[in-house]
Amino acid sequence: MKKLINSPETVVADALAGLAAAHPELAVDAAARVVRRARPGAPGKTALVSGGGSGHEPLHVGFVGPGMLDAACPGEVFTSPVPDQVLAAARAVDTGGGVLFVVKNYTGDVMNFALAAELAAEEGIEVATVLVDDDVAVQDSTFTAGRRGTGATLVVEKAAGALAELGAPLAEVAALGRRVNAASRSYAVALTAATVPAVGRPGFELPEDEIEAGVGIHGEPGRRREPLRPARELAAEVVDTVLADHGLAPGDEVIALVNGMGATPLLELYVVFGEVADRLADAEVRIARSLVGNYVTSLDMAGFSLTLTRADAELLRLWDAPVATPALTWC
Amino acid sequence: MELDTARTEAWLRAAAAAVTAREAELTALDTAIGDGDHGSNLRRGFTAVLAGLDAEKAGGTAAADRSPGILLAAAGRTLISTVGGASGPLYGSALRAAGRALPGASAGPDEVAAALGEALGAVRSLGGAQPGDKTMVDAWAPAAATFAEAAGQGLAAASAAAAAAAEQGARATLPLVARKGRASYLGPRSAGHLDPGAVSTALLFAALAEACRER
Numbered sequence: 001m002k003k004l005i006n007s008p009e010t011v012v013a014d015a016l017a018g019l020a021a022a023h024p025e026l027a028v029d030a031a032a033r034v035v036r037r038a039r040p041g042a043p044g045k046t047a048l049v050s051g052g053g054s055g056h057e058p059l060h061v062g063f064v065g066p067g068m069l070d071a072a073c074p075g076e077v078f079t080s081p082v083p084d085q086v087l088a089a090a091r092a093v094d095t096g097g098g099v100l101f102v103v104k105n106y107t108g109d110v111m112n113f114a115l116a117a118e119l120a121a122e123e124g125i126e127v128a129t130v131l132v133d134d135d136v137a138v139q140d141s142t143f144t145a146g147r148r149g150t151g152a153t154l155v156v157e158k159a160a161g162a163l164a165e166l167g168a169p170l171a172e173v174a175a176l177g178r179r180v181n182a183a184s185r186s187y188a189v190a191l192t193a194a195t196v197p198a199v200g201r202p203g204f205e206l207p208e209d210e211i212e213a214g215v216g217i218h219g220e221p222g223r224r225r226e227p228l229r230p231a232r233e234l235a236a237e238v239v240d241t242v243l244a245d246h247g248l249a250p251g252d253e254v255i256a257l258v259n260g261m262g263a264t265p266l267l268e269l270y271v272v273f274g275e276v277a278d279r280l281a282d283a284e285v286r287i288a289r290s291l292v293g294n295y296v297t298s299l300d301m302a303g304f305s306l307t308l309t310r311a312d313a314e315l316l317r318l319w320d321a322p323v324a325t326p327a328l329t330w331c
Numbered sequence: 332m333e334l335d336t337a338r339t340e341a342w343l344r345a346a347a348a349a350v351t352a353r354e355a356e357l358t359a360l361d362t363a364i365g366d367g368d369h370g371s372n373l374r375r376g377f378t379a380v381l382a383g384l385d386a387e388k389a390g391g392t393a394a395a396d397r398s399p400g401i402l403l404a405a406a407g408r409t410l411i412s413t414v415g416g417a418s419g420p421l422y423g424s425a426l427r428a429a430g431r432a433l434p435g436a437s438a439g440p441d442e443v444a445a446a447l448g449e450a451l452g453a454v455r456s457l458g459g460a461q462p463g464d465k466t467m468v469d470a471w472a473p474a475a476a477t478f479a480e481a482a483g484q485g486l487a488a489a490s491a492a493a494a495a496a497a498e499q500g501a502r503a504t505l506p507l508v509a510r511k512g513r514a515s516y517l518g519p520r521s522a523g524h525l526d527p528g529a530v531s532t533a534l535l536f537a538a539l540a541e542a543c544r545e546r
């Protein structure tokens with residue numbers, strides 16, 4: 001294992017110290033493991049709190065700031081945060097308007113946020129939860145923990161964050177978040193596995209000429225192993241897989257996110273995006289907005305995910321609204 | 332023999348020692364069908380439980396405030412606050428439920444059986460798993476049931492029987508296909524591997540048997 005770390009035990013704490021040093025506009029509570037805006041939201045604003053295992057940066061800590069999250073709770077690498085963290089975050093950012101938890105659908109995240117929601121409710125903090133489950137690789141959700149939350153998390157956090165900034169009440173922001181999740185589908189392919197620092201070895205073995213199609217953001221296995229092929233063919237397969245599940249019709253508009261898994265260069269991500277755009281054009285699906293880069297990563301995994309969110313006027317307005325976070329900024 | 336403060340503390344300390352000694356094995360099991368952090372997460376949690384026990388001792392906490400129920404509930408809260416993932420809330424809620432069911436200064440075998448039943452109930456209501464889903468329930472359920480059946484033979488015998496049942500339940504997860512948790516994403520590919528949570532549950536019951544052995 002070759003990593004820029006001091007020790008596997010301190011990697012999350014050390015990264016949070018770096019985040020604090022780099023971003024004075026964030027308040028990093030190292031003891032509570034909560035990252036929030038240094039300048040709190042307006043009184044009564046619906047507050048957004050998200051969190052999850054570390055190792056997916058910039059998700060979630062890089063999305064804290066005006067127009068997006070009010071606070072994020074980073075857990076250990078690939079391990080959900082504990083209820084104490086989430087409760088501390090909720091306490092810190094609630095200004096009377098209640099708190100929306102954006103939770104990716106993993107057993108641990110769901111349990112820890114649910115316990116935190118109970119504790120917050122006991123303290124009189126109003127909480128609503130949006131569960132993100134956009135990964136079409138999980139097909140049989142009756143006999144599994146359900147679809148995983150991946151790239152759509154960014155779209156949910158961006159749109160819901162924008163609506164909250166406009167003063168919408170908690171119930172409305174939660175409804176919007178659920179609508180965005182329902183309008184989103186994702187699918188990912190891995191070229192290599194991620195190495196968790198505390199483990200020291202890649203999470204799975206993949207031969208030089210094979211990919212894992214449908215991989216999860218913690219290296220969960222996908223639908224199948226496939227031979228590595230040119231980007232055009234891989235992109236076409238990924239687009240077709242998402243479209244087959246999505247039910248998009250010719251003429252529909254989408255927000256398209258081509259997301260790097262951590263170790264794939266932007267050069268390659270743009271190659272992929274070009275192929276994705278061609279394939280969507282063939283299907284007569286129009287790309288209304290696009291985003292290319294490393295946003296929902298899996299440590300040092302190579303590969304990419306595609307997220308397509310069906311867009312309408314309201315969603316595009318919220319997508320275009322100003323945002324100022326370490327990882328996503330426009331005005 | 333009753334489950335008193337000394338045996339409860341010995342149980343928690345033995346569990347911590349077992350989790351620490353078997354960390355690599357738990358992590359290897361979890362790497363096969365999960366995300367490879369079960370061993371390190373439980374070690375972190377039980378290390379914090381040990382620190383809590385040591386701090387209480389050093390602080391000279393009154394005996395009445397160190398009843399079995401209070402020790403178990405405190406350990407449960409510590410696990411919820413330090414482990415993360417699914418195993419933190421599950422083990423934490425289990426120990427808290429067991430702790431709530433043990434209000435006295437010590438508990439007889441029937442009371443312990445009831446407490447273990449409460450713990451299993453907490454695991455099942457939080458995780459929603461059924462026996463056969465390839466989860467810790469596959470070790471908890473037979474262990475709790477066996478303890479209740481053997482309670483008439485005394486604490487030591489019931490604990491030993493429960494530990495054997497938990498071990499057998501954990502081994503029986505080998506051919507199962509996971510239907511809960513991260514392993515469920517593997518579908519049929521999860522068969523042929525032990526469930527890490529069931530194995531760590533067996534460690535917890537082995538620790539109980541060790542703490543309650545006739546000396």
